[in-house]
Amino acid sequence: MQENLVIVESPAKAKTIEKFLGKDYMVKSSFGHIRDLAKKGLGINLDNEFEPIYEIPEDKRKVVDELSRLAREAKTVWLASDEDREGEAIAWHLAKVLGLPIDQTKRIVFHEITQRAILGAIENPRTIDLNLVNAQQARRVLDRLVGFELSPVLWKKVRPALSAGRVQSVAVRLIVERERDIIAFTPQAMFRVVAQFYAVGDASKTLFKASLSQPFATRDEAEQFLRSCIGEQFTVSKAEEKPVQRYAAPPFTTSTLQQEAGRRLGMSVSQTMSVAQRLYEQGLITYMRTDSVNLSDMAIAQCKNEITRLFGAKYSYPHNFKTKSKGAQEAHEAIRPSYIERHEIEGTAAEKRLYDLIWKRTVASQMVPAELDRTQIVIDMSRRSEQFIATGEVVRFDGFMRLYSETVDEDQQSEGEGGILPKMVVGDSVCATTITASERYSVAPPRYNEAALVKRLEELGIGRPSTYAPTITTIINRGYVVKQNRDGQKRETLHLTLSGEKIAEKIVSESYGKEKSRLAPTDIGMIVNDYLESQFSSIMDYHFTANVEKEFDRVADGEITWTSMINDFYTPFHKLVDAAIGTQSDRSMQSARVLGVDPKTGLTVKARIGRYGPMVELESTDGSKGHFASLKKGQLIESITLEEALELFALPRNLGDKDGEDIMVGVGKFGPYVRHGKTFASLAKSDDPYTITRERAIALLEESIAKQRAASEPIRTFTEDAAMVVKSGQYGPYIAYNGKNYRLPKGTKVDSLTYTDCQRIIAKSKK
Secondary structure, eight states: OEEEEEEEHOOOOOOOHTTOTTTTTEEEESSOSEEEOOSOOOEEEEETTTEEEEEOOOGGGHHHHHHHHHHHHHHHHEEESSSSHHHHHHHHHHHHHHHTTTSSSSEEEOSOOSSSOOOOOOOOOOOOOHHHHHHHHHHHHHHHHHHHHHHHHHHHHTTTTTTOOHHHHHHHHHHHHHOOOHHOOOOOOOEEEEEEEEEETTTTTEEEEEEEEEOOOSSHOOOOOOHHTTOEEEEEEEEEEEEEEEOOOBBOOHHHHHHHHHHEEEEEEEEHHHHHHHHHTSSSBBBOOOOOOOOOOHHHHHHHHHHHHHHHHBBBOOOOOOOOSSOTTTTTBBBBSSSSOOOOOSHHHHHHHHHHHHHHHHHHTTBBOOOEEEEEEEESSSSOOOEEEEEEEEEEGGGGTOOOOOOOGGGGOOOBSOOOOOOTTTTTTEEEEEEEEEEOOOOOOOOHHHHHHHEEEEEEEETTTHHHHHHHHHHHTTEEEEEEEEEEEEEEEEEEEEEETTEEEEEEEEEEEOOOEEEEEEEHHHHHHHHHHHHHHHTOOOHHHHHHHHHHHHHHTTTTTHHHHHHHHHHHHHHHHHHHHHOOGGGGHHHHHHHOOOTTTTOEEEEEEETTEEEEEEOOSSSSOOOEOOOOOOOOOTTTOHHHHHHTTTTEEEEOOOOOOOEEEEEEEEEEEEEEEEEEEEOOOOTTTTTTHHHHHHHHHHHHHHHHHHHHEEEETTTOTTOOOEETTTTEEEEEEEEEEOOOOOOOOOGGGEEEEEEEHHHHHHO
């Protein structure tokens, strides 16, 4: 009989823990949840206080059977799933399914997989915390109720096969609102004035830049200002230098790790969590789902030793951070390396990069503030009220910045401070060498990237550390949101420069609007959002969604029962569902948007959702079939212009005759293509169907013909039977025999394939 059975969620975690426990302990994995709400029907008994109806999925039967046998044979069973609500629920499900007494079964938790933590947990077991279990049950049941009741409403009122979720729908709303802000935005041009000065009496004439305190709205105003600067006297009215301190950022929480990994490493939220999970399971970092910025006394002491060893004692500043978020569990720690003295790890490139980021952030949080001198010089004009302002910043002691500084979102980056400014006092005269008025445009609010969306959800109190990654993945998979790059556009700007008494003009080309991995709504995402807002405004309300999270916290704290919390939500929600089903759908949200009239044909141009997605249409007036075209990637029904729509009707394009057949370029169900007679070829991602040349189209067609010929030629024949051949197909080699095709089993080597092997494969395929 086995003395001890320890059950964890993942095989990787089991493997790591086994190293720390002796031969008396067997460690097994449940491979995540072993049961969930029944897939058939609602999976909740509404007549019995929302009782969940759980089932063991088919793919978990074998795991459950093995764990049941081992649990019966063991003297003691230890449930060692993760320390959050999800982990507590897994432990509870295991106890229920394996027939373990809830009030006696040993439950152990640890926030790092180290020998010290594991043995400490074994020495201090507890029982399953039913409050945490109920908080997880409440979330699961509530989300099932919302999805199960909202989705059919969308099928009836908007479009079949749609779905909705409580947190996901609110996340889509944020992205839709931002898109509409961008659509409504009109760039405003202004002229920003920057001068190059040097101090009168400075023999070296060291130049420094200063900006005018306010821009000008028009060219005339800017030019008039520059002319007024001819012969102007410039005097320093303020010269202030003051020391400032810049403090290190706290150690990572789940949210801040997702944000910083996105900004600095270019990782998606789901990728960050996947890599962090692997690091945790290998015992390299503490638990990666936390909203606490605390560090243990031991970790702080280890940081102090390491900082002193690497940089000297003057860089060490041992202290702890206060967690701001209400409901955060202070007993938990921030995400940190399990062993501070370990600077580098073995592993994949992503694992190494993320570990390095976590290590630097943790250690830097225990380093002294950086000391800087911030200088501001204000320059007055003798004949005008405007002022020029110069700012400079000099690092006197780098402190934590020697190791790490937090990055900022692209949209929050400014032109920043300059470097060292010359020493000046009030009353000093300065001379301007050049004064330039540069045309600048106001910038639309940026689309969210994943990091910015997580930050906004956290600010609003929507979701929790474990929900951000699946929320973003879900709204992208449902087709409500796309993550995409956008090429920058070019525009010309005017620069006017005063030098001496002359003003020179210069036209400068600048790029704007370039985006990388930004989230934008699709047309169907906007339509679903509008419908839900019109019929379920309370569910889509940010404050309401945040309050639901607080209610989950109250359940976890044992303040309220989970069934009463669900009942308070479900009763009014179900009434909204009934009302929505009985309300005539506002088809205007799905109706075509009239863009204008085609000047060539006089026909009305409309944009709408078609069978295969968003499209534009030249509406026929005589009953004949209209002319249709799909929207390009990144175009929306709500924002497409008449000019952009008319460009779409350029397809199909005729690139001219070849051998008596036209070469046509178009967009079909499977994307853009080129066709010549009966030969088709798909365009590459880098090809644009609107601009592809005849030469490029012919090259693609010839490539397609070559592939077809190669596919028709046998790559293996057999003397035993000429009809038996092996060919190379689109999905790999296959057997062709007597007009039928047979797939080769995975791993089959074509070179060593015999006639008998082929007969055997055919015989099995027929069966």
